[in-house]
Amino acid sequence: MDFGFCLSPSSHVKMDSVDLTTFNRLKETNPDINTCIACGSCTATCTAGHFTEMSFRRILLMLQRGKEDEAKKMIQRCMLCGKCTLVCPRGINIRKILLDITR
Amino acid sequence: MKENILIIGGGAAGMEAATQLHKMGLNPIIIEKSEALGGHIAQWDRLFPAFHPAKDVVDKMLDQVKGIDVRLNTEVVDIQRDNNGFHAVLSNNEKIDAQAVILATGFDVFKAERKQEYGYGIYNNVMTSVELEKFFRTGKDDRINHPKRIGFVHCVGARDVKVCNTYCSKVCCTTALKQACEIKEVFPDAEVYTFYMDLRMFGPGYEDLYLKTQKDFDVKCVRGRVCEVSEDMDGKLVIKAEDTLFGKPLKMTLDLLVLMCSMEKNKSIDAIQQKLGVANNSDGFMQNKDMYLGMNDTAQDGVFVAGACTAPKSLPDTIGEARSVATQVYNYLNR
Amino acid sequence: MIIEGKQKIWSDYQKDIPDDHYFYVRSCIRQAFWPGSEVTFLDITRNKLGKDFYENPYHTTCGGIAYHSDTIPQETAMTIIARQFALMHESGYENYVCSCITSFGCYTETLETWHEYPELEAKIRQYLWDSCKKEFAKPKYLAHASDLIYKFRFDIAKQMKFPLVNVKTGKPLKVVEHIGCHYSKMFPSKGFGGAEYPHVLVGMIEAWGGEVVDYPERRHCCGFGFRQYFVQANRGYSESNTYKKFESMEPYEPDLIITNCPGCPYFLDRWQYVIAEQTGKTYGKNGYGIPALTYEEVAGLVMGYDPWDLGLQMHQVAIEPLLEKMGIPYDPKKKYQGLNGKDLGQPQCPSCMKSV
Ligand SMILES: Cc1cc2nc3c(=O)[nH]c(=O)nc-3n(C[C@H](O)[C@H](O)[C@H](O)COP(=O)(O)OP(=O)(O)OC[C@H]3O[C@@H](n4cnc5c(N)ncnc54)[C@H](O)[C@@H]3O)c2cc1C
Ligand code: SF4
Ligand code: SF4
Ligand code: SF4
Numbered sequence: 001m002d003f004g005f006c007l008s009p010s011s012h013v014k015m016d017s018v019d020l021t022t023f024n025r026l027k028e029t030n031p032d033i034n035t036c037i038a039c040g041s042c043t044a045t046c047t048a049g050h051f052t053e054m055s056f057r058r059i060l061l062m063l064q065r066g067k068e069d070e071a072k073k074m075i076q077r078c079m080l081c082g083k084c085t086l087v088c089p090r091g092i093n094i095r096k097i098l099l100d101i102t103r
Numbered sequence: 104m105k106e107n108i109l110i111i112g113g114g115a116a117g118m119e120a121a122t123q124l125h126k127m128g129l130n131p132i133i134i135e136k137s138e139a140l141g142g143h144i145a146q147w148d149r150l151f152p153a154f155h156p157a158k159d160v161v162d163k164m165l166d167q168v169k170g171i172d173v174r175l176n177t178e179v180v181d182i183q184r185d186n187n188g189f190h191a192v193l194s195n196n197e198k199i200d201a202q203a204v205i206l207a208t209g210f211d212v213f214k215a216e217r218k219q220e221y222g223y224g225i226y227n228n229v230m231t232s233v234e235l236e237k238f239f240r241t242g243k244d245d246r247i248n249h250p251k252r253i254g255f256v257h258c259v260g261a262r263d264v265k266v267c268n269t270y271c272s273k274v275c276c277t278t279a280l281k282q283a284c285e286i287k288e289v290f291p292d293a294e295v296y297t298f299y300m301d302l303r304m305f306g307p308g309y310e311d312l313y314l315k316t317q318k319d320f321d322v323k324c325v326r327g328r329v330c331e332v333s334e335d336m337d338g339k340l341v342i343k344a345e346d347t348l349f350g351k352p353l354k355m356t357l358d359l360l361v362l363m364c365s366m367e368k369n370k371s372i373d374a375i376q377q378k379l380g381v382a383n384n385s386d387g388f389m390q391n392k393d394m395y396l397g398m399n400d401t402a403q404d405g406v407f408v409a410g411a412c413t414a415p416k417s418l419p420d421t422i423g424e425a426r427s428v429a430t431q432v433y434n435y436l437n438r
Numbered sequence: 439m440i441i442e443g444k445q446k447i448w449s450d451y452q453k454d455i456p457d458d459h460y461f462y463v464r465s466c467i468r469q470a471f472w473p474g475s476e477v478t479f480l481d482i483t484r485n486k487l488g489k490d491f492y493e494n495p496y497h498t499t500c501g502g503i504a505y506h507s508d509t510i511p512q513e514t515a516m517t518i519i520a521r522q523f524a525l526m527h528e529s530g531y532e533n534y535v536c537s538c539i540t541s542f543g544c545y546t547e548t549l550e551t552w553h554e555y556p557e558l559e560a561k562i563r564q565y566l567w568d569s570c571k572k573e574f575a576k577p578k579y580l581a582h583a584s585d586l587i588y589k590f591r592f593d594i595a596k597q598m599k600f601p602l603v604n605v606k607t608g609k610p611l612k613v614v615e616h617i618g619c620h621y622s623k624m625f626p627s628k629g630f631g632g633a634e635y636p637h638v639l640v641g642m643i644e645a646w647g648g649e650v651v652d653y654p655e656r657r658h659c660c661g662f663g664f665r666q667y668f669v670q671a672n673r674g675y676s677e678s679n680t681y682k683k684f685e686s687m688e689p690y691e692p693d694l695i696i697t698n699c700p701g702c703p704y705f706l707d708r709w710q711y712v713i714a715e716q717t718g719k720t721y722g723k724n725g726y727g728i729p730a731l732t733y734e735e736v737a738g739l740v741m742g743y744d745p746w747d748l749g750l751q752m753h754q755v756a757i758e759p760l761l762e763k764m765g766i767p768y769d770p771k772k773k774y775q776g777l778n779g780k781d782l783g784q785p786q787c788p789s790c791m792k793s794v
Contacts, residue, residue: 001715001789005674007681013346015355027321034317038326038348061349064323090314216443219634225443333654334439336689341654 114142116410119425213260250358261365465538474749527575543620599742602648605765618699655686662701727755
């Protein structure tokens with residue numbers, strides 16, 4: 001029967017069922033990945049981010065909130081220029097992590 | 104005859120002020136309502152940022168006050184002032200005359216059950232930061248049975264108009280991260296989350312503690328305040344918060360939730376404080392004379408304040424104030 | 439769960455309301471949704487408990503639905519409310535009780551607003567005079583009808599014929615309580631038990647022999663959300679909230695849901711049918727739904743009223759399995775007979791959820 005409306009998908013991040021395999025794999029070789037303080041410098045300076053959605057800060061969160069596919073899609077925007085790595089106050093090797101994610 | 108200084112409260116502030124005054128050749132008398140000196144730090148296991156045993160610090164301070172006049176299990180029940188100074192009556196009926204009074208009555212821990220949505224006292228596995236300290240000291244707590252997932256809620260009873268506490272309690276962010284590391288040490292396989300609004304790591308070594316928390320202890324800090332806690336069929340806790348950095352509401356099941364309770368003014372001194380003519384500030388703590396140059400002074404000459412009775416403070420803050428109050432009292436007596 | 443913690447909160451949130459002499463006002467939508475509920479309330483309070491509950495034929499809607507769906511400004515809603523209060527005053531009453539939760543929310547909000555903004559009160563006083571030539575008055579006590587049933591729960595228990603117990607197993611029924619948002623979420627101190635752990639329905643369940651189910655999404659809204667429900671394309675949000683609640687309560691296998699709002703039982707009832715049609719899922723045993731009843735209907739059932747006189751045939755979810763669990767006799771032939779034997783007609787059977 002068509003009611004003219006349907007159940008909306010929940011917008012909750014269900015932390016109980018998030019798959020952290022990729023994030024944990026990255027963590028092994030890049031322990032810095034945990035130390036992001038969400039300052040946003042990487043996004044503010046990002047060559048790609050000025051014209052697209054690209055945000056490394058968000059990519060890190062996506063990987064930890066069950067949105068790996070979105071993260072991988074976003075990474076395609078990256079020009080691998082390395083500016084983000086240059087500015088990160090926590091010294092995170094962002095460019096390397098970006099390369100590792102899709103590896 | 105040496106001049107008496109009445110110190111009400113035998114916590115870190117009271118003890119340190121007494122030590123310094125004693126060294127200056129004055130006669131401090133500590134009135135402590137509980138059965139021991141030490142105040143709150145005697146309840147903590149290890150201190151941030153360096154995980155230094157609190158007992159060490161307390162023992163050293165106890166050593167320093169040896170030989171100083173102390174009344175335990177005692178309160179001031181009445182106090183009058185005339186041209187000769189202060190005249191106090193104690194709960195043991197003893198009368199003490201003093202030239203100056205130091206209020207060092209510290210703080211009380213916020214009653215977590217007032218934040219009803221967190222279910223403290225209702226859901227079995229919700230506990231306070233103070234109770235977790237006790238677990239670290241004694242290794243015993245019925246609520247802690249190899250938890251796999253643990254959450255910490257910051258700002259419980261602070262920065263919250265709903266409980267009339269709009270101030271920041273200053274030490275609970277650091278304490279949360281310290282406790283998050285400690286619980287990871289006990290249960291290395293557990294996932295630990297902290298839910299913060301702002302992380303206020305204000306002191307030397309505190310930011311390093313934060314880095315360590317992330318890097319070495321794999322604690323996940325989520326920016327967002329827990330808004331609701333409930334219990335599922337298995338007695339586990341279900342929490343809701345927004346991951347504000349991600350921009351999405353988030354839900355998860357936890358085995359244990361720790362509430363970082365704020366510091367509130369210790370109200371047991373209110374009547375005496377009133378008799379002395381010392382008001383409270385808008386946060387409900389004691390009002391000092393001036394935020395910058397008169398932090399130990401009050402509106403009343405001869406009545407001084409030190410430690411967490413005027414605002415939430417860390418131990419180094421408290422010690423610093425206790426030392427400066429001694430100088431202020433000394434100068435007052437030699438004016 | 440530490441029950442003492444809840445009991446402490448319950449004792450902190452007790453409100454002082456008299457137990458007699460009330461001016462009673464109906465809900466505009468409840469009479470259509472659950473036609474037996476208000477009649478049963480008046481019959482219980484007046485005839486079974488001997489109380490004075492007066493109803494004035496000139497009273498109207500409180501305007502709450504129009505206010506909540508942005509079709510009238512707050513001043514208009516307040517003037518309607520002022521007229522209701524004036525009627526109470528003219529009728530010689532000072533205690534006001536309403537049947538609807540939305541009304542209760544509007545009345546509370548209005549009284550609080552007048553208290554905070556006396557200039558607004560003065561304005562409404564003038565509007566009332568200009569539009570109706572009525573004298574402005576405020577109630578001394580404001581109650582929701584569920585507050586009264588809560589207050590009388592032990593008196594009702596004394597006259598109880600069918601407790602909330604499964605007659606076959608002897609075990610208490612597992613009952614979910616659902617409180618209308620506008621009962622205490624806006625003003626926690628105005629509700630028995632406050633906003634996080636309300637006692638108003640829990641008290642009834644316990645007094646009548648049932649066992650309360652506290653499940654993770656207990657505090658969540660039923661999803662009525664005026665603006666959502668009234669626009670067809672938005673109803674999915676409304677339904678999704680109910681869905682969330684059912685998914686959360688399902689593992690507890692509740693026998694019954696008790697509510698104190700006009701909208702909640704409606705949506706908790708009807709959306710079960712829609713969810714079943716859309717997803718094939720039902721939440722009761724053997725393909726049935728979970729009955730969602732009003733507090734008056736539950737009070738009526740435990741006191742031995744005929745289920746069809748209570749209007750339980752108006753529920754989408756079949757009530758029969760519950761009646762059988764409680765051992766309440768009923769005549770299936772009379773289900774769709776009106777009060778005077780008139781044939782009400784039979785609804786179509788849903789394809790997924792069992793109806794009888
Ligand atoms: C959970 C938690 C963890 C903390 N961990 C740390 C940490 O790791 N590092 C750090 O630097 N700081 C920490 N702090 C802060 C630290 O506890 C305070 O800075 C310190 O206790 C303040 O000392 P105080 O003497 O001013 O007050 P208190 O410690 O409160 O002492 C007050 C004393 O006065 C007595 N008293 C009260 N009223 C009366 C009365 N009417 N008559 C007589 N006596 C009275 C009390 O019994 C008590 O002994 C923590 C705080 C909390 C809440
Ligand atoms: S390396 Fe990629 S993510 Fe970093 S600044 Fe350049 S384009 Fe942006
Ligand atoms: S610059 Fe570094 S610390 Fe800042 S948001 Fe980006 S990754 Fe995180
Ligand atoms: S120190 Fe941190 S946890 Fe404590 S009140 Fe301030 S912001 Fe909140």
